[in-house]
Amino acid sequence: MRWTLKAKPEEGLVKHLSEAIKVSPLVATLLLQRGINNYEEAHRFFRPQLEHLHDPFLMKDMDLAVKRIEEAIRLEQNILVYGDYDVDGTTAVALVSSYLLSNYSRVATYIPDRYAEGYGVSYAGIDFADDNDIQLIIALDCGIKALDKVTYAKEKGIDFIICDHHRPGDQIPDAVAVLDPKRNDCNYPYDELCGCGIGFKLIQAIEQQKGRPVDGIISYLDLVATAIAADIVPMTGENRVLTFYGLKVINQQSRPGFKAILNTVKKSNLTVTDVVFVIAPRINAAGRMEHGRYAVSLLTETDQMKAEKMAGEIEQFNTDRRGLDQVITEEALEQIKSNKEEERYTSVVYNDSWHKGVIGIVASRLTETYYRPTLVFTKSGDKLAASARSVRGFDLYNALEACKESLEQFGGHKYAAGLTLSESQYEEFKARFEDVVSETISPEFLNPEIRIDAEISLADITPKLMRILRQFEPFGPGNMKPVFLTQQLRDSGYAKGVGEGDKHLKIAVVQGNSNPIQAIGFGLGHKLSLVRDNKQFSLVYCLDENHWNGTVSLQLKLKDIRQA
Known part of the structure; x- marks a missing residue:
């Protein structure tokens, strides 16, 4: 495990910001590392406001999208809200469909079947629209590469509005409007929105066209915050504002579906972490184990009792998913060992019986074990489908693009992607992908890294510092929870293993004559013996609060330990 201490900002900048906003040099350092350089930027960071959201009409084609939706409503045309089966797609469909249905009844939803149709816009979905006399499809979290499908729909007299956040290919689909800030010809000020975020910008634009403020659609931000957290997009700019207000909605006026999911969580104030580990996996489980429409139904249900019943079914899907991904992960690890592939630059595994709904999770597990770009393949109809995951610093999408001759289709982001190919292409692709990665990846990317914000002493850890750090929330990529290093620590004699098989470590540390801190x-x-056997050691950790028997105390949440 690499420990990398971030460069200290220039001393003059630290002093200036510290004095300007009346915070300690440590807090000023943390802000500067996040690109916050002056009073105005700090004010926006600590006090996110809805007025900080950009004008949605700055996004290319937004005027065309709004005009076409208004036309559909005026002409009483049927509209189909279409989205992917993961959290981003299902929340986006729930958001846009429920918004439209609040004023207009001729709206239907469609989530493709993960197994029969695969990712993104499908011919089956277009045929469904044609069979049901639908004249407009609004595609969310997908469609940017659906050139042939959009043309197929056009031939049937069906228009498309695409709301996507994935990287476009060389051509843009011939749709009525293509909303994607990653388009080269789009000058929208922020290009890191998720699919649900772009869906929100669409309804914001509709509201704005009607002369209404954004305040009227705050209630939809719980869906947007969930998608942002689950899709691991940067927690910066607009995403941070949307998540900040979305968490308020979740905590203060949560929709019945979220309430039903959260019934087992004994917390008064949910954070992004709770959204990622409690809400998102259950929404995802529907699409993984059964069908994504279950998630949309839960997220749009207004009756609490019905929502409770749906959440119970989805909870069972999630339980089944956990058992499956554990079994498949063990099989995949065994395949790597039996093929003697531990020393490769990549992990590429395949079994035609693996459940397509959990291969993404398995890819993440394998990446945790071997820490290298990873693909997990399974059979999908007459093709092979894979989920891909990368490691920090390595652009997986670019590597797949270098292998595109062996692929039928692919799409995604820098760190996560999906792809399909024919079975006859598998070995060729596997060899090519290994070659591309081995030639382009920097050796340090193959060693897990802990990035440390600052070195501090135990004396720096105070309730005041914790109060300020809580205002750094919501955390996520681009604004991760601060990580600290403290050296020359000793065990106060409390160290012990806890949990099943003493898997976890509990200690109380001192530095010099300081009071112990848990x-x-x-x-x-x-690492228990390292703590006990060494007079001094160093810790890397985040600051946390321990809630126990009605009392709250500061504690260190450890990431790693080393000898001094």
């Missing part, structure tokens, strides 16, 4: 290290039980 620390918990999940998965670090194997």
Whole structure:
């Protein structure tokens, strides 16, 4: 595990910002590392406001999209809201469809079947629209590469509005409007929105066209915040504002579907972490194990009792998913070992019986084990489908683009992607992908890294610092929870293993003559002897609060331990 201490900002800049906003040099340093350089930027960071959202009409084709929706409503045409089966897609469909249905009844939803249709816009979905006399499809979190499908729809007299956030190919589909900030010809000020975020910009534009403020659609931001958290897009700019207000909605006026999911969570104030680990997996489980329409139904249900019943079904899907991904992960690890592929630059595994709904999770598990670009393949109809995951710093999308001759289709982001190919192409692709990665990846990317914001002493850890750090939330890529390094620490004699098989580590550390401070290290039980046997050691950690028996105390949430 690499420990990388971030460069300290220039001392003059730290002093200036510290004085300007009346915070400690440590807090000023953390802000500067996040690109916050002056009072105005700090004010926006600590006090996100809806007025900080950009004008939606700055997005290319937004005027055309709004005009076409208004026309559909005026002409009483049927509209189909179409989205992918993951969290981003299903929340986006729930958002746009429920918004439109609040004023207009001729709106239907469609989520493709993960197994029969695969990712994105499908011919089956277009045929469904044609069979049901639908004249307009609004595609969310997909469609930017659906050139042939959009043409096929056009031949049937069906228009498309595409709301996507994935990288476009060389051509843009011939749709009525293509909303994607990653288009080269789009000058929208922020290009890191998720699919649900672009869906929100669309309804914001409709409201704005009617002369209404954005305040009237705040209630939809719980869906947007969930999609942002689950899709691991940067927690910066507009995403941070949307998530900030979305968490308020979740905590203060949550929709019945979220309430039903959260019934088991004994917390008064949910964070992004809770959204990622409690809400998102259950929404995802519907599309993974059964069908994404279950998630849309839960997210749009207004009756609490019905929502409770749906959430119970989805909870069972999630339980089944956990069992499956554990079994498949073990099989995949065994395949790597039996093929003697531990020393490769990539992990590429395949089994035609693996469940397509969990291969993305398995790819993430394998990446945690071997820390290298990873693809997990399974059979999907007469093709092979894969989920791909990368490691910090390595652009997976570019690597797949270099292998596109062996692929039928692919799409995604820098760190996660999906692809399909014919079975006859598998070995050729596997060899090509290994060659591309081995030639382009920097050796340090193959070693997990902990990026440390600052080195501090235990004396720096105070309730005031914790109060300020809480205002850094919501955390996510681009605004990760601050990580600290403290050296020359000693065990106060409290160190012990906890949890099943002493898997975790609990210690109380001192520095010099300081008072002991509690620390918990999940998965670090194997480091107990290092703490006990060494007079001094160094810790890397985040600051956390421990809630126990009605009392709240500061504690260190450990990431790693080293000898001094």
